[in-house]
Amino acid sequence: MADPFLELIDISKSYPGVIALKGVTLSVAPGEVIGLVGENGAGKSTLMRILGGVAAPDHGVLRIDGAERAAMTIDAAGKAGIAFVHQELNLFDNLDVAANVFIGREPRKAPPLRLLDTEAMRQRTAPLLKKLGADFTPASPVADLSLAQRQLVEIAKALSFDARLVILDEPTSSLTVTETNRLLKIIADLKATGVSVIFISHRLQEVERCADRVIVLRDGRKVGELTGAEIQHEAMIRLMIGRDLKSLYIPPKAPPGAEALALSDLRTSAFPDKTVDLTVREGEILGLAGLVGSGRTEVARVVFGIDKQTGGEIRLKGEPVRIAEPREAIARGIFLVPEDRKQFGLLLDVSISQNISLPDLASYAKAWLIKPAQEDANAERQKRSLNIKTPNVGVLAGALSGGNQQKVVLAKWLSMKPRIIIFDEPTRGVDVGAKQEIYELMRALSDSGVAILMISSDMEEVIGVSDRIAVMHEGRISGLLERSRFSEDNVLRLAVGRPLN
Amino acid sequence: MLKKDLGLLILILVVSATVAFINPRFLLPINLSNTMNLIGLYGIFSIGVGLVIITGGIELSVGSMFALLGVIFVDLLSTYEINWALASLIIVIAGLILGALHGFLVTRMGLQPFIVTLCGLLIYRGIARFYTEDATAGFPFGVTYPALQWLTTGRTLGIPHSFVAFIIIAVVMGIVLHRSVFGRYLFAVGKNEEAARYSGIRTKRVISSAYIICGGLAGLAALFLTLYTRSISPATHGNFYELYAIAAAVLGGCSLRGGEGSMLGIVLGTILLQVLQNLVNLLGIPSSLNFAVIGAVILFGVLADQQIARYGGITQFFRRKTVPQAMPEKQG
Numbered sequence: 150m151a152d153p154f155l156e157l158i159d160i161s162k163s164y165p166g167v168i169a170l171k172g173v174t175l176s177v178a179p180g181e182v183i184g185l186v187g188e189n190g191a192g193k194s195t196l197m198r199i200l201g202g203v204a205a206p207d208h209g210v211l212r213i214d215g216a217e218r219a220a221m222t223i224d225a226a227g228k229a230g231i232a233f234v235h236q237e238l239n240l241f242d243n244l245d246v247a248a249n250v251f252i253g254r255e256p257r258k259a260p261p262l263r264l265l266d267t268e269a270m271r272q273r274t275a276p277l278l279k280k281l282g283a284d285f286t287p288a289s290p291v292a293d294l295s296l297a298q299r300q301l302v303e304i305a306k307a308l309s310f311d312a313r314l315v316i317l318d319e320p321t322s323s324l325t326v327t328e329t330n331r332l333l334k335i336i337a338d339l340k341a342t343g344v345s346v347i348f349i350s351h352r353l354q355e356v357e358r359c360a361d362r363v364i365v366l367r368d369g370r371k372v373g374e375l376t377g378a379e380i381q382h383e384a385m386i387r388l389m390i391g392r393d394l395k396s397l398y399i400p401p402k403a404p405p406g407a408e409a410l411a412l413s414d415l416r417t418s419a420f421p422d423k424t425v426d427l428t429v430r431e432g433e434i435l436g437l438a439g440l441v442g443s444g445r446t447e448v449a450r451v452v453f454g455i456d457k458q459t460g461g462e463i464r465l466k467g468e469p470v471r472i473a474e475p476r477e478a479i480a481r482g483i484f485l486v487p488e489d490r491k492q493f494g495l496l497l498d499v500s501i502s503q504n505i506s507l508p509d510l511a512s513y514a515k516a517w518l519i520k521p522a523q524e525d526a527n528a529e530r531q532k533r534s535l536n537i538k539t540p541n542v543g544v545l546a547g548a549l550s551g552g553n554q555q556k557v558v559l560a561k562w563l564s565m566k567p568r569i570i571i572f573d574e575p576t577r578g579v580d581v582g583a584k585q586e587i588y589e590l591m592r593a594l595s596d597s598g599v600a601i602l603m604i605s606s607d608m609e610e611v612i613g614v615s616d617r618i619a620v621m622h623e624g625r626i627s628g629l630l631e632r633s634r635f636s637e638d639n640v641l642r643l644a645v646g647r648p649l650n
Numbered sequence: 651m652l653k654k655d656l657g658l659l660i661l662i663l664v665v666s667a668t669v670a671f672i673n674p675r676f677l678l679p680i681n682l683s684n685t686m687n688l689i690g691l692y693g694i695f696s697i698g699v700g701l702v703i704i705t706g707g708i709e710l711s712v713g714s715m716f717a718l719l720g721v722i723f724v725d726l727l728s729t730y731e732i733n734w735a736l737a738s739l740i741i742v743i744a745g746l747i748l749g750a751l752h753g754f755l756v757t758r759m760g761l762q763p764f765i766v767t768l769c770g771l772l773i774y775r776g777i778a779r780f781y782t783e784d785a786t787a788g789f790p791f792g793v794t795y796p797a798l799q800w801l802t803t804g805r806t807l808g809i810p811h812s813f814v815a816f817i818i819i820a821v822v823m824g825i826v827l828h829r830s831v832f833g834r835y836l837f838a839v840g841k842n843e844e845a846a847r848y849s850g851i852r853t854k855r856v857i858s859s860a861y862i863i864c865g866g867l868a869g870l871a872a873l874f875l876t877l878y879t880r881s882i883s884p885a886t887h888g889n890f891y892e893l894y895a896i897a898a899a900v901l902g903g904c905s906l907r908g909g910e911g912s913m914l915g916i917v918l919g920t921i922l923l924q925v926l927q928n929l930v931n932l933l934g935i936p937s938s939l940n941f942a943v944i945g946a947v948i949l950f951g952v953l954a955d956q957q958i959a960r961y962g963g964i965t966q967f968f969r970r971k972t973v974p975q976a977m978p979e980k981q982g
Binding site for chain 2: 455475497499503511517561
């Protein structure tokens with residue numbers, strides 16, 4: 150194989166309280182496909198941020214075409230031919246494909262007006278799309294494209310920069326099997342033309358199929374490098390987790406009780422022609438697995454009264470209820486810990502104390518005047534019992550780390566009387582230590598009789614924490630697994646709509 | 651008291667002292683009393699507009715409401731000879747209804763507040779002018795309403811009653827805004843409407859309430875303004891007053907993005923604006939420059955405030971320390 154054109158040598162990076170990377174070395178040769186795997190929080194994103202010039206390493210050097218530098222800049226990364234295709238696609242869906250490819254460097258017509266040269270843009274985009282085998286034209290509005298097609302636009306954009314290295318971050322997480330196959334084919338084509346690819350994915354089968362070399366990160370360190378025939382599913386998992394998946398599991402103290410929440414023929418606006426049937430019992434943690442976009446969050450939103458229920462029935466302890474707004478759900482003891490806590494869970498520039506009291510403000514007030522002392526006293530109690538790491542409860546919620554923010558969201562609900570708590574991606578962006586604490590809290594809650602529905606895309610979490618797993622596929626429950634049948638394979642099969650073995 | 655409010659107070663004192671030094675007439679009881687009267691008149695509706703701004707909305711129609719409600723009020727009293735108390739009540743209720751209408755259009759119909767209230771600005775002004783056929787509406791010669799006049803334009807110990815009303819409203823609304831559950835909801839909705847909804851707050855109701863309160867206060871202010879001018883030319887009465895209210899709120903620390911502001915800030919913002927008006931008059935600055943002076947001061951004030959905030963507060967600003975590093979958003 151040719152000499153590497155890009156090297157990262159002994160890179161370390163730490164954030165307050167967290168060592169994100171420790172002595173990681175990575176080299177990229179032309180035409181090489183590198184798989185980068187690791188659990189959430191293993192340091193993959195930090196490594197990519199350093200490579201893209203968004204973050205500077207604390208220690209170590211980068212070498213591009215033999216020239217050493219202490220840190221990358223966004224400009225230098227572009228010049229070096231490094232292109233990113235992010236998990237959250239950065240496209241303008243009000244523009245057409247060509248305009249997106251050339252955003253910020255649009256070809257112009259002659260002076261003096263120098264108007265946009267739409268024709269030139271489209272002509273130069275067309276061969277890129279052809280190369281990728283796209284089934285849309287440069288003039289197609291991005292708004293009309295599917296997720297997979299949008300991804301191709303991103304890749305076309307990367308190629309238009311004459312990229313030497315394309316970094317794909319979780320590119321297949323929301324693709325269908327056919328679309329995934331086509332993407333893998335495109336990766337092979339890129340490789341054939343000498344373009345290198347870094348493929349970051351949790352889908353180990355796909356890594357197995359396309360990578361020449363796999364780098365495994367765990368807790369910020371490079372724990373292994375596999376090449377050729379060594380690249381195998383089992384080997385990667387062993388390196389990634391370095392421990393048994395089931396060690397997370399805390400068994401419940403008692404068998405589950407009566408039915409707490411039952412959904413029958415529930416319809417959501419996202420999948421109007423599909424229905425959901427699901428039962429959560431008191432004292433159990435029911436995991437709700439599935440691919441991104443399979444309709445899990447939509448179910449949570451309907452149960453919590455954010456979205457309109459378009460059909461079917463919600464029963465609480467057997468009794469049918471209508472929930473028109475979150476206030477009614479909260480009054481019935483149904484609480485939601487939302488996926489995007491910065492947008493929905495918290496008021497970031499409001500104090501911890503006032504965040505916690507917000508859903509139940511009347512309890513801290515006399516004659517509608519709030520007693521701040523009572524708010525603070527309760528917040529202090531929650532701070533101690535949930536181990537929220539903050540000097541005092543007057544600190545703004547936005548200043549906390551992800552894990553502590555999540556605890557504040559939880560504290561809001563634990564200050565009231567929960568009966569059913571829906572956790573949507575409870576540990577996204579939460580560091581490892583706080584993760585375990587959150588799992589313990591969830592178990593303590595379920596042991597006290599609360600029914601817990603946990604939506605999670607983190608395989609380790611779903612398998613490690615749940616008592617049962619329901620899997621969603623395109624708007625309906627495709628299967629229900631008891632603990633004895635828990636396996637990554639079974640969950641994935643149901644998630645992509647295939648039958649179990 | 652917030653640092654921001656303290657800065658504003660210092661600015662008011664500095665401007666006042668400067669004006670008083672250059673032209674001692676500033677301190678004459680009659681000048682002070684007149685300025686207080688204007689502060690009261692403008693302050694009453696500025697409080698309402700401030701509340702709307704705190705929810706993240708905007709209210710542009712109060713100036714036109716003064717014209718419309720004013721001509722109706724004059725008509726109720728002089729043409730229909732309705733009891734003044736009843737007529738006043740009708741006007742305040744009319745203000746509440748207009749506010750409710752704005753709230754309805756914003757929260758239930760999903761229209762942008764700017765558009766709703768801009769249309770209000772145009773529509774109310776148009777109706778007012780049509781109603782009087784563009785003629786000036788005034789009370790009949792020689793007719794007086796002693797009780798009403800005493801309440802609105804009277805003075806006790808030299809203090810104008812409009813100012814007294816303003817202070818009472820400011821104190822009450824200050825408690826509502828900063829101490830009550832409803833006030834906390836106003837801020838929560840302004841900061842992040844979605845998160846507030848996820849916490850079980852009826853955000854639509856809260857936002858509508860802000861418009862309703864604003865409408866009610868605008869109705870009340872319309873009474874004071876009508877009795878102050880005693881005649882209303884519907885084409886010009888209350889022109890640009892909505893902008894004074896917005897300016898006062900912004901000067902007082904309300905963010906047009908919502909979620910920020912204080913009652914004391916709004917009060918001080920109103921005071922500063924009127925002191926500036928007075929400055930223009932007393933320093934012999936051509937009155938045509940009036941708006942330019944006020945605009946320049948607001949621009950300077952907001953700019954200075956932002957620069958100081960960027961350098962981490964006044965103390966840091968003078969110590970020239972570096973900005974503390976923000977916590978990283980995401981790790982791993």
